[in-house]
Amino acid sequence: MSSEFSASGSIVFDQVSLSRNAHPVLHDLCLQLNERRIGLIGHNGSGKSSLVRLINGLLQPDSGNIDVHGRSPRSGPEKMSAHVGFIFQNPDHQIIFPTVEEELSFGLMNQGVSKKEARQQVADILAKHQRSDWADKAVHSLSDGQKQLVCILSVLLMQPGVMILDEPFSALDLPTRYQLMDLLSQLPQQLLMISHELDTLETFERIIWLEQGQVFQDGPPDQVLPAYQAAARRLQTL
Numbered sequence: 001m002s003s004e005f006s007a008s009g010s011i012v013f014d015q016v017s018l019s020r021n022a023h024p025v026l027h028d029l030c031l032q033l034n035e036r037r038i039g040l041i042g043h044n045g046s047g048k049s050s051l052v053r054l055i056n057g058l059l060q061p062d063s064g065n066i067d068v069h070g071r072s073p074r075s076g077p078e079k080m081s082a083h084v085g086f087i088f089q090n091p092d093h094q095i096i097f098p099t100v101e102e103e104l105s106f107g108l109m110n111q112g113v114s115k116k117e118a119r120q121q122v123a124d125i126l127a128k129h130q131r132s133d134w135a136d137k138a139v140h141s142l143s144d145g146q147k148q149l150v151c152i153l154s155v156l157l158m159q160p161g162v163m164i165l166d167e168p169f170s171a172l173d174l175p176t177r178y179q180l181m182d183l184l185s186q187l188p189q190q191l192l193m194i195s196h197e198l199d200t201l202e203t204f205e206r207i208i209w210l211e212q213g214q215v216f217q218d219g220p221p222d223q224v225l226p227a228y229q230a231a232a233r234r235l236q237t238l
């Protein structure tokens with residue numbers, strides 16, 4: 001692991017407010033995130049994606065402070081990318097190179113790693129995940145789940161302390177979802193995952209339920225997930 005790696009750090013939001021297009025999205029948010037695996041839930045538009053984009057500096061708050069394992073996202077997304085890895089819902093939005101090896105090498109070489117060393121690290125991580133035969137494969141020939149695995153591996157190569165997953169399983173079938181969930185559960189990184197598939201969050205340590213940019217409930221999954229489901233059912237009957 002790199003010397004930058006920290007599995008024990010915290011993410012702190014201190015009175016953070018955010019507007020987008022002059023519309024208030026997050027209001028005076030205070031959070032201390034110490035747990036290793038944290039789920040973020042909430043209805044469409046409640047502010048989940050905005051919140052996680054503050055963590056790597058893709059968005060900047062109007063007021064308040066954010067600390068991510070001792071670093072400020074005010075330094076911007078490029079600097080934060082070594083410390084905060086992002087996995088999006090659609091791997092096609094993330095993948096830019098034709099082959100798996102080129103895709104996986106890119107981030108490392110961008111950080112100043114030599115081509116030879118990058119190729120070695122890529123070979124090592126593919127071997128570790130029983131995918132050595134993927135190095136020369138065209139990315140477009142992979143399934144959605146396989147592409148998502150490439151995205152996860154490319155983030156892991158950067159050895160960030162934090163991994164953010166924004167609905168990473170939405171397009172995947174159940175076996176692929178279970179396989180990736182299993183992989184994620186074994187990682188030492190602090191994980192923050194947005195998901196509308198509540199079963200994917202059942203084993204997480206903490207669930208934060210956002211409503212209109214504020215924390216509505218915050219606690220263990222066996223309390224928050226059933227409460228969220230019950231609220232969703234009540235809305236259905238309106």
Ligand SMILES: Nc1ncnc2c1ncn2[C@@H]1O[C@H](COP(=O)(O)OP(=O)(O)OP(=O)(O)O)[C@@H](O)[C@H]1O
Nearest residue numbers: 020021023025042043044045046047048049050051
């Ligand atoms: N690119 C954008 N520009 C302006 N406003 C935005 C943008 N993206 C989201 N918003 C607004 O920010 C608010 C919060 O959206 P956000 O995407 O953070 O919610 P979410 O909880 O992640 O929703 P979903 O579950 O639908 O992905 C919404 O009112 C939305 O309209």
